[in-house]
Amino acid sequence: MTQQSSKLAERVRQLRTEIEHHNYRYFVLDDPEVPDSRFDQLVRELREIEGKHPELVTPDSPTQRIGGTPLGEFGEVQHQIPMLSLDNAFAPDDIESFDRRIRERLGEQHEVDYACEPKLDGLAVSIVYREGALVQAATRGDGTKGEDVTHNVRTIKTVPLRLQGSGWPAVLEVRGEVFMPIAGFEAMNQRAREQGDKVFVNPRNAAAGSLRQLDPRITASRPLEMFFYGVGLVEAGKLPVQHSGILSALKDWGLRPSPDAAVRRGVSGLLDYYQQMQRRRPKLRYQIDGVVYKVDSLDLQRRLGFVARAPRWAIAHKFPAEEEMTVVRDIEWQVGRTGALTPVARLEPVFVGGVTVSNATLHNIDELHRKDVRVGDTVIIRRAGDVIPEVVKIIPERRPKRSSKVRLPQHCPVCGSMVVKEDEEAVARCSAGLYCAAQRKESLKHFASRRAMDIEGLGSKLIEQLVDGGLVESAADLYRLTEDKLAGLERMAEKSAANLVAALDTSKKTTLQRFLFALGIRDVGEATAAALAGHFGRLENLIGADREEIEQVPDVGPVIAEHVHGFFREGHNREVIQALRRSGVDWPDVARPLGSDLPLAGKTFVLTGALSGMGRAEAQDRIRELGGKATSSVSSKTDYVVAGSDAGSKLQKAEKLGVQVLDEEQFLRLIGS
Numbered sequence: 078m079t080q081q082s083s084k085l086a087e088r089v090r091q092l093r094t095e096i097e098h099h100n101y102r103y104f105v106l107d108d109p110e111v112p113d114s115r116f117d118q119l120v121r122e123l124r125e126i127e128g129k130h131p132e133l134v135t136p137d138s139p140t141q142r143i144g145g146t147p148l149g150e151f152g153e154v155q156h157q158i159p160m161l162s163l164d165n166a167f168a169p170d171d172i173e174s175f176d177r178r179i180r181e182r183l184g185e186q187h188e189v190d191y192a193c194e195p196k197l198d199g200l201a202v203s204i205v206y207r208e209g210a211l212v213q214a215a216t217r218g219d220g221t222k223g224e225d226v227t228h229n230v231r232t233i234k235t236v237p238l239r240l241q242g243s244g245w246p247a248v249l250e251v252r253g254e255v256f257m258p259i260a261g262f263e264a265m266n267q268r269a270r271e272q273g274d275k276v277f278v279n280p281r282n283a284a285a286g287s288l289r290q291l292d293p294r295i296t297a298s299r300p301l302e303m304f305f306y307g308v309g310l311v312e313a314g315k316l317p318v319q320h321s322g323i324l325s326a327l328k329d330w331g332l333r334p335s336p337d338a339a340v341r342r343g344v345s346g347l348l349d350y351y352q353q354m355q356r357r358r359p360k361l362r363y364q365i366d367g368v369v370y371k372v373d374s375l376d377l378q379r380r381l382g383f384v385a386r387a388p389r390w391a392i393a394h395k396f397p398a399e400e401e402m403t404v405v406r407d408i409e410w411q412v413g414r415t416g417a418l419t420p421v422a423r424l425e426p427v428f429v430g431g432v433t434v435s436n437a438t439l440h441n442i443d444e445l446h447r448k449d450v451r452v453g454d455t456v457i458i459r460r461a462g463d464v465i466p467e468v469v470k471i472i473p474e475r476r477p478k479r480s481s482k483v484r485l486p487q488h489c490p491v492c493g494s495m496v497v498k499e500d501e502e503a504v505a506r507c508s509a510g511l512y513c514a515a516q517r518k519e520s521l522k523h524f525a526s527r528r529a530m531d532i533e534g535l536g537s538k539l540i541e542q543l544v545d546g547g548l549v550e551s552a553a554d555l556y557r558l559t560e561d562k563l564a565g566l567e568r569m570a571e572k573s574a575a576n577l578v579a580a581l582d583t584s585k586k587t588t589l590q591r592f593l594f595a596l597g598i599r600d601v602g603e604a605t606a607a608a609l610a611g612h613f614g615r616l617e618n619l620i621g622a623d624r625e626e627i628e629q630v631p632d633v634g635p636v637i638a639e640h641v642h643g644f645f646r647e648g649h650n651r652e653v654i655q656a657l658r659r660s661g662v663d664w665p666d667v668a669r670p671l672g673s674d675l676p677l678a679g680k681t682f683v684l685t686g687a688l689s690g691m692g693r694a695e696a697q698d699r700i701r702e703l704g705g706k707a708t709s710s711v712s713s714k715t716d717y718v719v720a721g722s723d724a725g726s727k728l729q730k731a732e733k734l735g736v737q738v739l740d741e742e743q744f745l746r747l748i749g750s
């Protein structure tokens with residue numbers, strides 16, 4: 078070897094070590110040391126040298142994730158140690174029995190320590206590292222034989238091609254779950270829809286479909302990740318004697334375990350963990366279908382052994398299914414605050430996501446036609462967390478013989494006025510505005526809501542009674558309600574009537590921002606209302622402004638400006654505003670110190686967890702640019718907590734204090750990204 082080529086070989090080694098280190102910081106520790114540009118520069122340099130000197134390329138080089146030509150078929154891999162399955166539990170009683178069986182078998186009086194982890198809804202995969210290099214990856218298959226997916230697993234960026242650190246066994250088989258994060262799944266399906274390609278039903282199917290590609294370039298283009306949860310074959314090396322210790326060792330070697338893994342003691346510890354993860358489930362960036370408990374001590378695991386194909390020392394505690402099958406009894410149209418017609422499926426009641434569901438949204442007519450849902454269809458319903466249940470898809474094979482396509486009604490089902498649908502809009506609307514009782518009711522519900530006029534005790538049911546009974550037509554009528562008038566309503570006690578009148582009185586002292594938000598102008602959310610209030614300072618200035626002036630407000634585009642301008646040109650709206658003012662609804666003028674016309678002026682934010690689309694510093698900068706304040710601890714003065722993935726105690730505190738929590742998507746919308 079010439080002096081120059083040995084220098085190059087040394088540089089290649091250095092670059093690989095540095096790139097692998099940065100991969101580890103980024104993917105495993107979630108704490109990158111260098112900006113992306115520096116990382117890209119290192120990879121570029123390595124590619125350049127390898128391009129000019131192919132003799133220096135090795136299979137474990139970070140440039141070699143996508144290698145070789147597409148396969149004709151998958152090879153078969155015999156698992157040296159079978160990949161077991163897990164028994165399932167659903168109720169707390171099942172967990173008590175599991176713990177009792179374990180303690181009886183062990184003759185143990187004391188509480189047992191369990192390693193707890195989320196159970197990812199993905200695909201179990203085994204990977205073998207020899208001398209620290211990834212040599213084989215296989216699916217679980219039937220537990221004894223799987224498919225060789227080495228070429229595809231190599232393309233997953235969170236799977237290291239070489240182990241980090243030191244002390245790993247000469248042969249180490251690791252096992253874990255390959256999954257697709259929800260955001261990646263949705264983006265991928267969106268692209269597929271745009272290109273007229275097949276869409277995947279859920280992230281699990283998408284992960285399985287992506288891993289079972291004969292062409293690794295396709296797998297490489299899919300947003301797959303992997304968490305590791307255990308080991309199989311181990312040769313020439315020692316591992317810690319507790320499962321939790323093994324997970325720590327895997328992490329040190331660059332094999333990322335779930336960040337939510339924890340050790341808990343006894344049944345109460347397990348049930349506490351279950352509830353904690355169930356609360357977090359809707360906010361996680363990936364799907365889980367339960368949690369897994371494993372006896373932490375490997376010695377106790379060995380003493381407990383196996384029954385059939387499942388270990389006695391582990392169990393999966395499943396969450397209630399988020400998807401279920403049921404039948405559509407009817408499809409009705411609901412009219413919203415802005416007249417939007419939403420098709421709603423009335424269902425045979427079904428238990429899903431922990432509650433009984435009998436209605437599910439179909440979003441809008443385009444969505445309804447895309448899914449082609451019809452009365453009598455058997456459908457899959459999804460309810461995740463507190464999200465409104467929705468129809469995922471129909472089962473075509475179960476469609477009754479005679480069924481007909483649902484059509485958009487020509488007239489509003491509530492007031493009979495014409496329904497209009499602009500070509501470029503997905504929604505169809507009732508054209509009657511506030512003359513439509515449905516729109517009136519929804520506008521009043523919005524007007525009274527907590528973040529608008531905050532009229533305590535004026536809930537949906539009561540508003541419906543008031544409108545149906547002819548007591549209230551517009552928001553101004555609310556302030557003309559008296560105890561006597563209210564007392565005539567069904568189920569209205571004297572005390573409640575007095576309380577409501579008092580609450581109405583209290584709500585009169587408000588802020589311009591809240592008042593503007595309460596008016597329910599189309600597309601004017603809280604941030605836009607704040608921006609308008611800050612910019613114009615006084616309502617009269619906004620009412621008198623022309624469209625161009627309104628468009629000057631940060632983040633107000635031509636469409637919103639048109640809605641705002643149009644709203645105040647409408648005589649009926651101005652009359653209602655005057656009547657409200659005459660009833661005593663009032664606010665201080667907005668003082669305009671520097672920056673107060675920015676949309677987040679006066680709002681305090683706390684960020685917790687990781688955002689997938691931007692770094693924390695960038696998010697904080699954006700908040701400040703828009704006039705808001707980014708602080709680090711949650712208090713009752715915090716306006717919003719932005720919860721990224723793996724959000725921690727700040728999220729819990731926000732929930733306890735009733736502070737509004739935004740997920741990444743809501744936050745991005747708020748900051749206009």
Ligand code: 5U1
Binds near residue numbers: 162201306369371
């Ligand atoms: N998190 C996790 N998922 N999971 C699945 N751990 C885990 N362990 C498993 C399986 C099938 O099996 C071992 C307990 C044998």
